[in-house]
Amino acid sequence: MALPLTGPISLSQVNTELGRATGTTISLGDAEVRGLAGVATGAIGLGALRGKSAQFTHTITSHQQELNLHTYLQGQGWDGTNKVEVTVASGIYIWSDTTTTPALDMGGVFPGGLTLVNRGFIMGKGGDGGYQLTDRTSYVAPTSGGPAIGLTGPITIDNAAGYIGGGGGGGAASTGSVLAFFVTPVHSPGGGGAGGGRGGAMPYGDTSSLVMGAFGLGGAIGQPGSVATNSNNFAGETIPSHGGAGGAGGAGVTTGGGL
Known part of the structure; x- marks a missing residue:
């Protein structure tokens, strides 16, 4: 005050x-x-x-990708010492495009204390869906989602009107035989995790010439992921398949999910 x-x-x-x-x-x-x-x-x-x-206040009113809060606030005039209260405005997304980097990283020490009032969306990157390679034996497993917030010290969070969630884990591919005479199982591609995770791809072509299909892509902020489709021909049979779109959003905040 x-x-x-x-x-x-x-x-x-x-x-x-x-x-x-x-x-x-x-x-x-x-x-x-x-x-x-x-x-x-x-x-x-x-x-x-x-x-x-003695308190520095600031409202974030534009979308931010992989936000280093310490560096950002100093750029807004914070002296690096005073208490900080920062608000993420309604409808604003803070997100990450990599599971190894939090959507919002405190980025350093806040000597006077830090209060984060979130009225928007702070979301970690979703994991990629699992899929099978064209050799029909090698399987790429789904990956874990990334954290929403990276902590470097004490913080007070008011999330009563906002959403914070680590990225969802990528979906595992389902296993089955496309045709009765296939001995090697075929993995149908898994969906990407919420937070922009990539859906898996499906190999296609005939049994002597297999190529990888397109990957389902995670959506832009606030949008669903895309669905990658292709018509797969196995020994004269046409079988549709697709890489899944992003899954449902992760709920809440957990220690493993970024806080």
């Missing part, structure tokens, strides 16, 4: 703004007080503290 712009102002109020305990010894020459006032040296009076706040 900022110090008053008009009316009485006291050093006791300054102590409170700085998060100090009641009764803590304070003077206008203290480094923290000068920092709050923005007067590094020279004469200083209570008037220099009017309207000043």
